[in-house]
Amino acid sequence: MRIEAYTQVQQLYNNKNTAKLKKETSRSFSDQLQISSVGKDIQTAKQAVINSPDIREDITASIKEQIDAGTYSVSGESFAEKLFEKYNSAL
Helix, strand or coil: CHHHHHHHHHHHHHHHHHHHHHHHCCCCCCCCCCCCCHHHHHHHHHHHHHHHHCHHHHHEEEEEEEEHHHHCCHHHHHHHHHHHHHHHHHH
């Protein structure tokens, strides 16, 4: 097998591709994108979620203070009741 012949063929192929690209680029096409109103609403909602904080400090601040002070306590009965409610609502 001759490597020279392969490189010559490859050079010819590459030259044809560049000529083809030049012809295609001389035409002018424009792409258009249209977003529906539902799509715009989804984008707005996604942006609102991105901008909102992950942790709601107004709710967690008082619990965090109680934990730091060592005064936070959870009733075992209330925890079990809420756990049972969540379990029943999932069924």
